[in-house]
């Protein structure tokens with residue numbers, strides 16, 4: 001019997017309530033697929049500020065270091081919004097944890113089941129078979145982390161702020177590898193998104209991606225698109241894409257757009273994979289829903305747990321190699337949300353079915 005060792009970081013807002021349901025599903029999958037769980041809870045985000053005075057405490061980092069993967073909820077909320085920006089949970093927890101574990105590859109599937117096309121703001125005729133794409137976003141470079149990053153006061157008294165967008169060849173090559181692996185497991189098509197008509201980093205991005213694909217994956221159909229056009233194309237005809245591949249900030253924006261056209265942020269999981277391998281020889285990764293803490297519905301028991309449950313499935317697949325269990329969970333979620341008329345229920349806030357009931361529906365198909 002295998003034991004899966006991972007850290008559980010529920011965080012703030014709806015994080016803890018959807019985490020509880022996701023762990024129930026994981027436990028049940030363990031009974032079926034013969035693995036047991038060995039996980040430790042730790043504080044991250046606002047709750048960590050309250051309990052430890054810092055959003056990403058050393059004690060939490062140590063628990064993560066002793067694990068094969070991190071299961072993450074979400075961080076932030078109104079309680080901490082008045083803190084200086086650098087101390088707010090999103091910036092003081094999420095960005096440092098990505099950096100600490102070199103989680104450079106963010107994999108965000110954009111999936112809308114055909115039965116649920118009504119949930120998308122796009123017209124049905126544009127997405128007759130739902131949506132099935134994936135966004136690969138570089139996560140530890142670009143304008144999020146580039147130096148200098150500062151605000152100063154000029155001699156005339158006005159303020160000036162600087163963010164710096166930086167990429168180097170090695171960073172672009174290693175994320176290209178992830179795009180290639182992802183495309184090989186899907187439709188062998190990658191669209192690399194940049195702003196090479198304006199940005200130096202994008203000129204380099206395009207050059208390195210083109211050369212890397214030509215050398216290592218000539219069988220993959222590679223195309224390039226400017227980010228403004230990509231944003232438009234995503235709203236016009238999302239299924240023209242298979243793998244959308246881009247740098248940090250463009251990926252941030254496009255993956256949220258992908259979220260909304262897929263009907264509900266409450267359905268979208270994500271994996272952030274690291275340079276490190278865990279003791280199983282698989283990527284160490286952080287798995288989290290794409291949706292955030294949803295403070296407006298936190299504590300009401302109505303948050304959609306599906307994104308957290310699907311994050312569990314991604315963790316099983318990428319960091320533990322439990323492919324069968326991962327697929328079983330994904331199939332159970334699909335059945336649970338497409339059985340009956342659940343279109344209204346896949347919203348971020350599930351009313352009236354509720355978090356627990358959605359968890360039970362998933363369990364009933366596992």
Ligand code: IPM
Nearest residue numbers: 090091094095251252255290
């Ligand atoms: C995301 C989030 C984060 C990001 C924020 C909360 C720092 O929007 O994971 O997409 O911008 O990367």
Ligand code: MN
Nearest residue numbers: 252253255256
């Ligand atoms: Mn985002």
